[in-house]
Amino acid sequence: MDQAALPNDLETYWMPFTANRQFKADPRLMASAEGMYYYTTDGRKVLDGTAGLWCVNAGHARPEIAEAVHKQILTLDYAPAFQMGHPAVFELASRLAALMPGDLDHVFFCNSGSEAVETALKIALAYHRAKGDAARVRLIGRERGYHGVGFGGISVGGIAGNRKLYAGISGVDHLPHTFNLAEQAFSRGQPAWGAHLADELERIAALHDPSTIAAVIVEPMAGSTGVLVPPKGYLERLRAICDKHGFLLIFDEVITGFGRLGAGFATDLFGVQPDMICFAKGVTNGVVPMGGVVARKHIYDAFMQGPEIAVEFAHGYTYSGHPVATAAALATLDIYAREDLFNRAKGLSDYWADAAHSLKGLPNVIDIRTIGLVAGIELAPLPGKPAQRAFDVYLKCFERGLLIRQTGDILALSPPLIVEKSQIDAMFGLLGEVLKSC
Numbered sequence: 001m002d003q004a005a006l007p008n009d010l011e012t013y014w015m016p017f018t019a020n021r022q023f024k025a026d027p028r029l030m031a032s033a034e035g036m037y038y039y040t041t042d043g044r045k046v047l048d049g050t051a052g053l054w055c056v057n058a059g060h061a062r063p064e065i066a067e068a069v070h071k072q073i074l075t076l077d078y079a080p081a082f083q084m085g086h087p088a089v090f091e092l093a094s095r096l097a098a099l100m101p102g103d104l105d106h107v108f109f110c111n112s113g114s115e116a117v118e119t120a121l122k123i124a125l126a127y128h129r130a131k132g133d134a135a136r137v138r139l140i141g142r143e144r145g146y147h148g149v150g151f152g153g154i155s156v157g158g159i160a161g162n163r164k165l166y167a168g169i170s171g172v173d174h175l176p177h178t179f180n181l182a183e184q185a186f187s188r189g190q191p192a193w194g195a196h197l198a199d200e201l202e203r204i205a206a207l208h209d210p211s212t213i214a215a216v217i218v219e220p221m222a223g224s225t226g227v228l229v230p231p232k233g234y235l236e237r238l239r240a241i242c243d244k245h246g247f248l249l250i251f252d253e254v255i256t257g258f259g260r261l262g263a264g265f266a267t268d269l270f271g272v273q274p275d276m277i278c279f280a281k282g283v284t285n286g287v288v289p290m291g292g293v294v295a296r297k298h299i300y301d302a303f304m305q306g307p308e309i310a311v312e313f314a315h316g317y318t319y320s321g322h323p324v325a326t327a328a329a330l331a332t333l334d335i336y337a338r339e340d341l342f343n344r345a346k347g348l349s350d351y352w353a354d355a356a357h358s359l360k361g362l363p364n365v366i367d368i369r370t371i372g373l374v375a376g377i378e379l380a381p382l383p384g385k386p387a388q389r390a391f392d393v394y395l396k397c398f399e400r401g402l403l404i405r406q407t408g409d410i411l412a413l414s415p416p417l418i419v420e421k422s423q424i425d426a427m428f429g430l431l432g433e434v435l436k437s438c
């Protein structure tokens with residue numbers, strides 16, 4: 001069959017995390033992108049208020065990344081990932097480790113945030129076993145946590161819609177989420193209220209017995225469920241309780257990594273060092289899929305035992321450390337460093353917060369929360385129609401040339417870190433106009 005002659009009827013593609021029927025009735029199709037803008041197939045210019053899906057931190061169509069990818073394909077398109085390597089991936093591991101605090105210095109590569117989470121959870125369980133502590137099999141996540149879509153990730157994640165159809169893995173419990181509208185409304189940066197919620201980990205530990213718990217995983221800032229910024233002192237308390245009982249602490253930095261919060265990683269911003277960090281998205285500027293886990297030295301060392309020819313950790317992906325993703329990542333890290341983009345985000349964060357909080361008082365805006373170059377704007381739901389109002393705002397913004405995210409009745413903005421002040425003004429100006437009409 002002549003493939004080119006097949007009709008493009010939109011029906012065949014089963015779209016991920018998408019209202020397929022609504023989309024196919026009224027498609028939003030991107031044709032190209034450059035810098036801060038997308039261009040649609042019907043010729044409209046759309047300001048990217050979300051860095052794609054929180055990943056295009058250096059802006060679109062960076063020639064340096066394109067050239068690195070092109071050159072890599074022609075030089076070494078693929079190298080087997082098992083029992084084999086290529087020099088660039090070792091360089092990338094070293095450069096990522098150099099971005100991390102303390103002894104977070106060993107990097108395991110995969111292809112997405114979801115895989116990074118599965119990998120970190122498996123490392124946690126295998127680590128305790130390698131140390132002769134095989135009773136530590138439980139994993140603790142948090143309500144309103146998003147850790148991708150693998151069975152481990154949905155199990156430790158705390159989104160009912162992602163979990164309800166699947167039993168998930170056993171031996172999981174959840175911390176309460178950290179958001180409280182009455183106590184935290186209209187916070188800039190870390191809310192003052194809520195550190196005590198970390199103490200719930202003591203209750204959970206007592207319930208299961210601490211000796212059965214392997215690890216605690218949280219997003220330092222919960223992104224996908226609506227920008228939930230950790231209360232002051234909260235992460236410090238989690239760290240202290242993990243230390244007390246020997247739990248590994250995993251930060252899922254798939255969103256917060258690579259400058260999003262105005263620091264390289266959330267661990268830098270909050271001054272709390274986890275035992276593992278999951279990363280993805282911004283590592284390649286979203287150009288080629290890549291994810292990974294950075295583990296502390298003692299975790300890696302615990303695996304390095306047994307016969308020298310034995311595989312120490314039976315885990316990995318055909319595309320772990322793929323040469324093309326590696327090339328994209330190295331070029332991306334060069335841009336971040338050359339343009340000092342993490343500090344750029346930090347420098348813009350007050351301007352960003354002022355612009356976001358200027359929407360306070362508009363109809364149905366019940367909360368605005370900001371940190372770094374992230375804003376969450378929560379709307380009062382339409383009676384009996386949860387998520388409808390925010391979805392309408394999302395659609396109207398897109399029609400008028402602004403891409404934002406919508407989750408439930410919350411809007412999220414997280415632009416590329418190259419955003420200009422005039423573009424921040426344009427984003428919140430347009431969003432404000434749309435909010436007045438919804």
Ligand SMILES: Cc1ncc(COP(=O)(O)O)c(C=O)c1O
Nearest residue numbers: 112113114146147148252254255
């Ligand atoms: C914190 C977090 N973890 C994991 C994931 C999953 O990443 P991916 O979609 O690349 O599998 C995401 C995606 O948004 C995320 O925000």
